[in-house]
Amino acid sequence: MRIEDMLPEGRPVNLSRRGMFAAAGAGLFLGLALPARRPAAQGSAAAALRHATKVGVYLRIAPDGVVHLQNPFVEGGQGIDSAIAQIVAEELDADPARFFVACAPAGEDFRVMQGGNARFTGGSFSVRSSFAHFRTLGATARAMLIEAAAARLAVPASVLSTDPGRVLHAATGRALSYGELAEDAAALAPPGNAPLKDPARFRLIGHAQPRLDVRAKSTGNVTYAIDVKVEGMLLAAVLHAPRAGAQPAAVTNESALRALPGVHSVHRLPGAVAVVADTWWRAKKAADQAQVAWAALQGPVMAEDFSPATMLDRLKAAAGTPGNTAEEAGDLRAALAGAARVIEAEYDAPYLAHAQMEPASATARFNADGSLDVWVPNQAPDFFRASAARVAQLEPEKVRIHSPPLGGFFGRHFAYGPANAHPQAILLAKATGRPVKVIWSREEEFARDAYRPLSFATFRAGLDAAGEIVAFQAAGYGEGPISRHFGAARLGNPPVDGSVMEGLTGKPYRFPVKRVEFVPVPHPPGVNLGFWRSVGHSMNDFFFESFLDEIAAAADRDPFALRVGLLAHSERHRTLLQAVADLSGGWRRGPFTAADGTRRARGVAMASPFGSEVATIAEASVQDGEVVVHDLWIAIDPGRAVNPRTIEEQVQSAAAIGLSSALMEAIGFERGEVTTRNFDTYQVLRRDRMPRVHTRIVESGAPMGGVGEPGTPGVPPAVANAVFALTGQRLRSMPFDRTRLSGA
Amino acid sequence: MLEINVNGQIHRVEAEGDTPLLWVLREQLGLTGTKYGCGVAQCGACTVLVDGEAMRSCSMTVEVAAAHRITTIEAIEAHPVGRRVVEAWVAHQAPQCGYCQSGQVMAATALLTATPKPTPEQVREAMTNICRCGTYNAIAAAIGAAAEAG
Structure with missing residues (x-):
């Protein structure tokens, strides 16, 4: 994908006006970058x-x-x-x-x-x-x-x-x-x-x-993109290459497929085969039977030995490589050399799918006047118009983008190249001379999503004899969706990918000496990378806030008191911490025995995502080796509230997806192919593991922050910290369900 | 040609007998309130009532469905319990993106029809539909309210 693919109308805006971040592409994510x-x-x-x-x-x-x-x-x-x-x-x-x-x-x-x-x-x-x-x-x-x-x-x-x-x-x-x-x-x-x-x-x-x-929405009366009906349209099902990057050299049973009921035609598309029919089900049935010769016709194909484990090894191999400075204060080397003791830890998190309930779809219709209508789930109509115009070889002014309500998004519907269905719909509408709606099956959706990148971070902290932090170092490794879709040239100097680093950077705690750095390590081109709810915060606040708990344990300090101490300079953050403590009935780490007889403990974490501040407390127990989260208390300071009811609902929702990622989510690959292709293998939070969520909105009067994502990142570390308080086991890898817990 | 009874009306549809009910509802009858989510009876977005019981329409063939009375979200407000469920959904503002909610409403309607005052355990057992927006607590509150109102 080219950088221009992410720009409206394919043109960078005036670069000189606001410096290097001002191009509409990178500028979009200024706050993240x-x-x-x-x-x-x-x-x-x-x-x-x-x-x-x-x-x-x-x-x-x-x-x-x-x-x-x-x-x-x-x-x-x-x-x-x-x-x-x-x-x-x-x-x-x-x-x-x-x-x-x-x-x-x-x-x-x-x-x-x-x-x-x-x-x-x-x-x-x-x-x-x-x-x-x-x-x-x-x-x-x-x-x-x-x-x-x-x-x-x-x-x-x-x-x-x-x-x-x-x-x-x-x-x-x-x-x-x-x-x-x-x-x-x-x-x-x-x-x-x-x-x-x-x-x-x-x-x-x-x-x-x-x-x-x-x-x-309670009566089935919303028309999502997948429900769009256009006069005279055909339906298409697609079958992507098992390993991304391969191309369909031939469909060897094409004539047999064309003889199936309702089938209109069979097409080879970039990286996929499509069957067009009078109904989607007939198209899908035929596509399932397609015999395709896949070949490396152009560009790289996913390596046959690729798996999340090999990618994590690649990131770990970079540990210790000097990185690009993201934040720095004081002389780290000297401070570490003078420390009475140094503690270190490594953390990782997997590839994640958006798993929004509405799979990708797109409908394209060429009109007699030379214009093109496209109905597509999207978070950025200008980008999609530019992209659709390029595929259709039309002027952008000739393209109308219709943006129906989304059946969930969480970052899924940006212009991610091969993760979008509209290029296929446009090519098929052109080839058939009819309007075409492409629907991706759930299996295709999981296999071609743009994933939250698998991530890795390393930490070091130097403590003096009294247990005070004298030096702090964090490094984030990898490649984020900003690098991937906006280009390394947009990362500034030194280059820092905000979508890899946010949450390691931008923390409110004050350390006398610190260094936070970015070590670029690319993911394979066949693994598409996307923005996932709370982006870099979704893993980094887990890494950072868990390590902060490790520091507290090493210094024999209470983790809540440690945070209060590191926030002496910020009344806003101390107020928020106190608010979440009050909401939970006062800070109480445990372990303790709950009314139902279970042994439980609590963990605390903070996050500073998207202009808002969040403090989270989780109460957890362990049952059959797995963590059970009973309650989440979340205090959010968005500066100022517009609709408190929506904020509470978004905190519920953000907390649910945060817990889901903490406990169970991970995209799997084997031999370069995605193996987790439906909800039976890609687990997401169901109601049986949904905790109570208690929310308090604190309006500090600070500039207005975001609301949709900030509730997510505090949940995984608050849960991990509760598990540590309960069991002494330190979770350093998500999802937690992969680790058998010892119980209290 | 098959005949199916959907929302109290007999429809003649032209489809292979093994076509999932879901796709007949959506593509042939234009009843798109029933959603496709997974196709393998995991997520519950396609839940409809089959003789009053909640079933995943993605995993029931139209041939099998032809022997039963099918109720979809489009007719939910004509169902005495369904109407109450919808009112509770609105009052508790259960939906966010809304995509799973047709199925959630159908599942809740089946539950409250069979068990007017369900225990939390019964709610948990009956409500297995996935909601990626995480509206589970709002749904539980709405079910509680609908049960109260019954």
Whole structure:
């Protein structure tokens, strides 16, 4: 994959404006790529509001008063349709329940991030990057409605006010609904200076609001990409090469396949064979019978000896190699030499699949006017338009990307080259002259996902005679999705891949001397790498916070007290730690005997993901050699809350996937082929192992942070630290179910 | 040509007898509320009621289904227990991405129809559907509320 594949319209934006990270590609992940945490995507206010008065582009108020809103972000369970409606409704003075929200098409007007230059749904950026934009948009629309009412009532705008859904003239008691005024208002020029509400008067923002899509989702009434139906379409099933990189030289039983019921045609695609039929099931049945001669026609093929174990060996072999500096303070060598004692540890984590419930699909239709429609699950319509245009050999302006609600995403639906189904749909629509929907079977989905990279880190800490930390060193090894999809040239100087390093970097603890470094080690090209919920934090906070517990044990300190001590400089973090302790009834490490007679203990961990701060406590016991997590207490400080109910739900969800990764998830390979290709072999958390999750939101007033991902990374280390407190066994490798625990 | 009884209506469908019920529902009857998740009866996204019992429609052939009454999510609000389950799902805001929720609602409806006041153990045994968004606690709360309301 080329770097341009990740850029809108294949063109880098002006590189000079904001330095090396400003290209729309790398700039998208600015907050992830830079070791120092900044209020990402909060550039100058004016730049961020470049599109905020384009009321007609975003909003249409129907005569019945329903507000139709174009959302630059895609709904995938995180509640973003409802959040954007809530923010706009606050300033517009409308009822959010009367909003109809859809994901906007590709295009300049919807690039609300990075100073009005970028658009994607990820990095827990959506609300924080567009909060000012949508407040301004709502306020501007309200001002236009008032102006239209002033003309209609022949009174000055200054004597008019609003209550939800209508403009009022208090002196005469007259009122005009937004629906009545919408047409007149739409003809007015949007003002550039509509006043924003005083936050003290917010009636929606900061208050729990119901989501808009819950009834539709409880009654099967949502059309996901896999459900899209287009007049005259054919259905396609694909069979990818067993080892990535191989190409179909021939389908040796093609004529037999074509004779099967409903089969339209058989096609060779890059790295795959497709059967097109009148129904997907018939296409799938035929594809299952395809006899394919796979060959190394071009590019590298996955090595026959490749497995996660060989990859981990490769990363371990790099241990001790001097890396690129990500963070540094003081003279590490001298501090370690002067330490009374040095402790060391190595940690690792496996490849993970996104395992979203909706498998990949895409529908493509070429139209008589030369345009192309593509329906595809995606987190970035501009990137997908650029990619679709290249595959179809059309100008991007000729391509319409439709972005239906996602049946889960967690990072799955970025433009990952061969991990996306839309190039196949486009090629097949072109070849057949008919609209085509490609659906990947669950087996193909697991085999061609872009995985959270298998990861490895090493740590060293120097302690003085009193057990105080005098030196700290961490190194992260490997290659992340930023290196893979944005190119090593975008990593800065020295090159540091934030998607490998975040969570080893950006920790709040203060050490007198420290060095954190990045050691690049590539994964094979046949293993696609992707952003997985909480990205680098998903493994690194486990590594770091577990090692911090090892330090506490070596220094004979309580791990909670150790953290408080290392955070003496940060009231925000100490407040959060205290909040999670209070939520759990006071810090109590154990082991202790619970009311049901089980021996249990608790572990604590912190994380600083995506502009938010999180403190987590887990309570665990051991049963039949496996960890049982009973309760998770999670305190999250997102700076400021927009919808507390959504935050609690996202913490539940993020905690579940974090626990799932901690306990059981791992992609397996044998002889270069993916072996974990359905939910029977790729285990994910089911309800029998779901703990209670208790959430507390702490609003520190710091710049707004993310909400969708931050609940994930604290869970694995809090659980591992509880297991250590209970059993004395230190878990240094995920998933934990691979380690037989000794019991309390 | 096969005849199947779905949501109280007889449908004639043209499909090989070994076609999974799921794909007949989705592709021939246009009932896309029933979801494809795994195809091997692991995840439960395709759960429908077969004579009132929760079954994975990906792993039941249309030939076998033809002998039974099938109820899908599209008819859930016409089911007295199903309607209560949906109301509880809405009140507890159970869905996130929503993709698994048709199957979850069907499984909960079957459970509460057979066992109006299930114990936590019975809920655990009946509700084996996977939710990648991790809405399990909200689902449990919604089932509790629907049982209360019954």
